[in-house]
Amino acid sequence: MIIKPKGCHDIYGIEGKKWQYVNKVIDSLMEKYNYEFIRTPIFESSEVFHRGMGNTTDVVTKETYDFTDRGDRKMTLRPEGTAGIVRSYIENKMYGNMPNPVKLYYNGTMYRYERPQSGRDRELTQFGIELLGSDDPYSDSEVISVAVNLYKMLGLREIKVKINSLGDNESRNNYREALKDYFRPYLSELCPDCKERFEKNPLRILDCKVDKDNEILKNAPITLDYLNEESKERFDKVREYLEALEVDYEIDPKLVRGLDYYNHTVFEIEAHVEGFGSNNVLGAGGRYNGLVELLGGPSTPGVGFACGIGRLIMALDLENIKLPIKEDIEVFVMYVSDTEKNYAATLVQSLRMSGFRVETEYTGRSLKAQFKQADRLGAKYLIILNDEDLRRNELKIKNNKTKEEVTIGLDYLLYYLDEVLLEDEIEYKEEEYMERCTCGDECNCTEEKHCGCMGEHNCNCGEHCECTHEDNCGCLDGCDCDDDCCCGHNEHECHCGEDCKCHHEGE
């Protein structure tokens, strides 16, 4: 059997639907913030990343997929999004022919040759934004708030925003030297990795996991003490705007980030849900004022953020957030015998073209089996065709929930469906989450004689699993509302059935 490459995943089924939903939320959020979609190549000249991200960073030195193409060009599968975007910004002269600042977002796969583990794959999908051409501290704060708002819109609650400032080049260099001076006498007491970092990238000693409880690290100088006046003021401004945007954050003086191109503001957003492994950073970013110039463009400030979609969905799962995913089909067209099949084909097509979500029978099953299939697919209405009805220009349509069956004229069908589907819409939305267990958790099914399970496993028992995750509605913070949210925020569809008590920002 041929299997997928290590560290890659096939996303399909309910998982695929979650991805689609998350992407939809991203697109709608980006529309509101007026970020434009950009798609750049999945591979670039190796130089883009080697120069852009820094030759000493681990990502570049040992984690890229490098290859030589048939024309002997050195290529690299992109390990992150920013460098490619900046290359495109320069190549397409966006600094000249687009409104400044240029605000771009991307959403695509990245590749890093690493040992896979929980929350870390070789092929990962990142959504990210880049705001190029503004050095205003407000842009830093807004970028952070975009990230936070995305997580909130999806219903995540347990997140933590950490920020820090590396300062401008002068501050950063002063700090780097101060740090080296500080660590030099203690070198022998640090872990082997840290000794190497001392030479290559001393800042990274600070977030060493091995030495994290070491007094030497705890007493190390922090970046904020080495910021020059200008950088310090700038950082204060960023914090001021964050407060205006109502972003809860904490300052982590040891946050330095791995990529060389960062200066001034850096930030990370962590998930704090039980069950997350050590890879709990959902998204991160910062300012990179030197990068455009480094890659050969005009000196241009920039700030950005990237978010791993896989980890995001993992966090949603761990917080047991139910996404409003539409799974059920509206109409299932079945036929009693082959003689009605032609008409079934015509009818299915015409219903689909009229905008209904329609399924039919493909494998020649018995009528009984067609009913089962319709149930499996969660069909709301069943159309049962038989010759006798058709001769009278009629058909039978059955509400699959109430089991009421009526015979109606063919001409009346579209009108009838419009009517009943509209009526049922709200009611069905409440139902659809109860019917299928997608929790991936332990099976709480008590009927051991039917279920062969012995303990923990992904629920596959086919019974209606009693999962306990009916609470989270997937909407913005603190909202307990029904579909019609009083505040007018329409980004979400919630299904909790409670009265609206929402606390949206500014409402």
Next chain:
RNA sequence: GCGAAUAUGGUGAAGUGGUUAACACGCCAGAUUGUGGCUCUGGUAUGCGUGGGUUCGAUCCCCACUAUUCGCCCCA
């Protein structure tokens, strides 16, 4: 790059050094004379990761490999 655990049908999994490897789910069919979901009955499954070794005999014991999962490093 380093470390640990795991590998049984479409799925979740029992189990044994020796004829036809449980059970449950799923799927298909019948009871139901052209209307299912419950129930009952029957049927279905290229199944012990790959390659060696020990043994009269290995899915089970040993070794290697591969893959998966988790952790370290690093990162989203």
